[in-house]
Amino acid sequence: MIQRILTIILVVFLPLTVIGNLMHFDEVLLFALACITIIPLAGIMGRATESIAIHSGPRIGGLLNATFGNAVELIIAFLALREGLTQVVQASLTGSVIGNLLLVAGLSFLVGGIKYPVQKFNPSIARTNSSMMMLGVVIALIIPAIFSAQNPNIANNLSIGVAVVSLALYLLGLYFALITHRHVFHFAGDMEEEVAEWSMKKASIILALATLAVAYVSETLVHTIETVSHTLGWSEVFIGVIIVAIIGNAAEHSSAILMAWKNRMDLSMEIAVGSSLQIAMFVAPLLVFAGWFLGNPLPLVFSWPELAAMSLAVLLTAFIANDGESHWLEGAMALGAYLIIGIGFYFL
Numbered sequence: 001m002i003q004r005i006l007t008i009i010l011v012v013f014l015p016l017t018v019i020g021n022l023m024h025f026d027e028v029l030l031f032a033l034a035c036i037t038i039i040p041l042a043g044i045m046g047r048a049t050e051s052i053a054i055h056s057g058p059r060i061g062g063l064l065n066a067t068f069g070n071a072v073e074l075i076i077a078f079l080a081l082r083e084g085l086t087q088v089v090q091a092s093l094t095g096s097v098i099g100n101l102l103l104v105a106g107l108s109f110l111v112g113g114i115k116y117p118v119q120k121f122n123p124s125i126a127r128t129n130s131s132m133m134m135l136g137v138v139i140a141l142i143i144p145a146i147f148s149a150q151n152p153n154i155a156n157n158l159s160i161g162v163a164v165v166s167l168a169l170y171l172l173g174l175y176f177a178l179i180t181h182r183h184v185f186h187f188a189g190d191m192e193e194e195v196a197e198w199s200m201k202k203a204s205i206i207l208a209l210a211t212l213a214v215a216y217v218s219e220t221l222v223h224t225i226e227t228v229s230h231t232l233g234w235s236e237v238f239i240g241v242i243i244v245a246i247i248g249n250a251a252e253h254s255s256a257i258l259m260a261w262k263n264r265m266d267l268s269m270e271i272a273v274g275s276s277l278q279i280a281m282f283v284a285p286l287l288v289f290a291g292w293f294l295g296n297p298l299p300l301v302f303s304w305p306e307l308a309a310m311s312l313a314v315l316l317t318a319f320i321a322n323d324g325e326s327h328w329l330e331g332a333m334a335l336g337a338y339l340i341i342g343i344g345f346y347f348l
Helices: 001-023 027-056 056-067 071-082 086-115 123-141 144-151 152-180 200-232 236-261 265-294 306-323 330-345
Strands: none
Touching: 001 265, 027 071, 027 200, 027 236, 056 144, 071 086, 071 123, 071 200, 071 236, 071 330, 086 265, 086 306, 086 330, 123 144, 123 152, 144 152, 144 200, 144 306, 144 330, 152 236, 152 265, 200 236, 236 265, 236 306, 236 330, 306 330
């Protein structure tokens, strides 16, 4: 049912976005069209990647899922970075981290908790992911802010060093989870038990076409951000933290919530927390390197509100998830934290 709805949205809104670009529609309307269109495109990219991953086997498949899991956010951020919108890029990274940890996990706990009084998931995975998140967010992103405050001239070089270390540790984490300790990270619903939706060839073609479409629509989205900011009175930080982050993850959000409703909390948590790890330790470093290549450096020096929001999201998720159990009240607490943070960024 969800896939059918997303297909209808895509068939209607992708042509409208193209026509709007050609006919020079009002930029606020174009922004809205682009936001809506990206949601089903992200869903199609996820389905294609999943099919390719299943055909490729569990180890390569896990790597493919990790690599393409946040492809939409990476495309949007790359285009924004090319335009010099570094504040929007930093805000979108912040929004993706807190959105996955608080909004997605919170909704998953809440929705699943309505149906099941207590839901269980692998506590070993939860603890490992919590440790990685503490490193990738609380340490790797706060340290540049502290040291750059003492000497702003070192921000870019420091960011490149942090990006190298974060990316290396993320790859080591994948090796740990997919090869040396795969038995610890095995849970119901692993890829060998699944059937691919599409053939390898069909999935590859669909993934390529969807990626091109996302790039086109994201170009529209990025070009209209400044106009939307001035017209609606929204700061670029709020647009990045809330709007861009939510639309880039919308399809993934629905998958996590659906898994929770089916009492497959291991998969739900892997989507929510795993995506945050990808953003902090994979996507952010790649964007640092991309900024250096484009001549628009992206320092990993976030504002203190952004750092506080991400750090508190990591700490709350760690406290909630480390026991390997969840219920609806924990979901409500995570959602409440997200709403408080969202209100703060709106008035920032």
